[in-house]
Amino acid sequence: MNKFSIGVDLGGTNLRIAAVDEQGGLIEKVTLGTRISLGPEYVIGDMCEAIQRMSEKYRNGASLLGIGIGVPGIIDAQTGLVRESPNLPGFVDYPAGALIEQRLKTVVILENDANVAALGEKWLGAAKDYSDVAILTLGTGVGGGVVLGGSIWRGTNGMAGEFGHTTVEPDGQPCGCGNRGCLEQYASATAVVRMAREAIASNGASALARAAHSDPEFSAKSIYNLAMQGDEDARRIFRYVGRCLGIVLSTLVNSLNLPIYVIGGGVAGAWEAFSPSIFEELRRRSLVYAATAPHDPSATQEGASAHVVAGPGHKTIVTRALLGSDAGLFGAARLPMIAKARR
Numbered sequence: 099m100n101k102f103s104i105g106v107d108l109g110g111t112n113l114r115i116a117a118v119d120e121q122g123g124l125i126e127k128v129t130l131g132t133r134i135s136l137g138p139e140y141v142i143g144d145m146c147e148a149i150q151r152m153s154e155k156y157r158n159g160a161s162l163l164g165i166g167i168g169v170p171g172i173i174d175a176q177t178g179l180v181r182e183s184p185n186l187p188g189f190v191d192y193p194a195g196a197l198i199e200q201r202l203k204t205v206v207i208l209e210n211d212a213n214v215a216a217l218g219e220k221w222l223g224a225a226k227d228y229s230d231v232a233i234l235t236l237g238t239g240v241g242g243g244v245v246l247g248g249s250i251w252r253g254t255n256g257m258a259g260e261f262g263h264t265t266v267e268p269d270g271q272p273c274g275c276g277n278r279g280c281l282e283q284y285a286s287a288t289a290v291v292r293m294a295r296e297a298i299a300s301n302g303a304s305a306l307a308r309a310a311h312s313d314p315e316f317s318a319k320s321i322y323n324l325a326m327q328g329d330e331d332a333r334r335i336f337r338y339v340g341r342c343l344g345i346v347l348s349t350l351v352n353s354l355n356l357p358i359y360v361i362g363g364g365v366a367g368a369w370e371a372f373s374p375s376i377f378e379e380l381r382r383r384s385l386v387y388a389a390t391a392p393h394d395p396s397a398t399q400e401g402a403s404a405h406v407v408a409g410p411g412h413k414t415i416v417t418r419a420l421l422g423s424d425a426g427l428f429g430a431a432r433l434p435m436i437a438k439a440r441r
């Protein structure tokens with residue numbers, strides 16, 4: 099190992115830090131809690147100490163290229179300013195990048211968390227054979243990111259890729275963004291649990307009701323488990339998740355004509371339950387997809403065997419992420435490597 103960088107995933111709950119070498123090898127990974135109630139200065143201080151401990155361990159014989167940090171929210175990547183972050187209260191127009199750079203005396207690059215997840219999947223994951231990719235991350239909310247020609251597409255204001263706030267139901271659920279019926283209200287972990295509670299309230303949904311009552315952590319995962327056991331109410335919820343994702347993906351496929359679209363985040367673990375509906379909607383709604391879909395009759399196999407079925411540049415691939423929650427860590431670690439190559 100000659101050179102390495104440090105990737106940070108600054109979430110509202112967890113602060114994760116990893117040292118990664120230039121080939122994408124994971125050297126070390128730690129997870130700390132984000133003590134957000136103590137304020138941004140405290141969180142940044144905690145982060146800097148952990149980064150320092152980690153980088154000192156490996157600095158003998160290897161050089162640190164810099165630090166990349168994925169942050170949920172609106173980031174000014176040029177200045178390292180966190181404009182606002184719903185999951186990180188207190189980080190409002192907060193100059194996190196400059197403060198960390200001052201303290202650690204190395205290159206620090208901040209980036210939106212879904213953008214770094216896209217970069218991670220492009221570097222080492224599902225999209226590693228492609229230079230263009232769009233990702234949708236299904237977690238507490240729904241994030242989105244686009245990588246074009248190997249670089250993050252930020253848009254004029256660094257706000258590109260907000261696919262989670264695309265309308266799928268014109269008069270649907272109110273969303274935190276001010277709109278109604280956003281994808282986030284139908285395809286996030288929060289939405290899956292809400293839809294399960296709605297099913298219980300409207301038709302009793304007995305297996306879901308039992309799980310909601312007995313499982314203190316009644317979550318999207320519990321509902322997925324019921325769907326896999328064949329519970330029709332749970333299966334209906336994930337079919338609807340897939341339908342909404344398919345509607346948004348149809349628009350993306352028609353407008354962007356990228357070779358690959360990746361679904362990541364915690365809810366992507368329920369791929370088997372929702373992906374058949376994605377492919378159904380894509381075939382029905384997107385002329386570009388219909389003309390470029392891989393020739394695999396089995397809908398759930400479509401993504402899984404995508405790399406075998408179609409070479410890069412010929413088919414439209416829609417598939418699940420491969421790196422799980424590490425996509426953001428690897429993508430963040432990649433940021434200083436790309437920046438160095440450009441200097």
Ligand SMILES: [Zn+2]
Nearest residue numbers: 263273275280
């Ligand atoms: Zn919204």
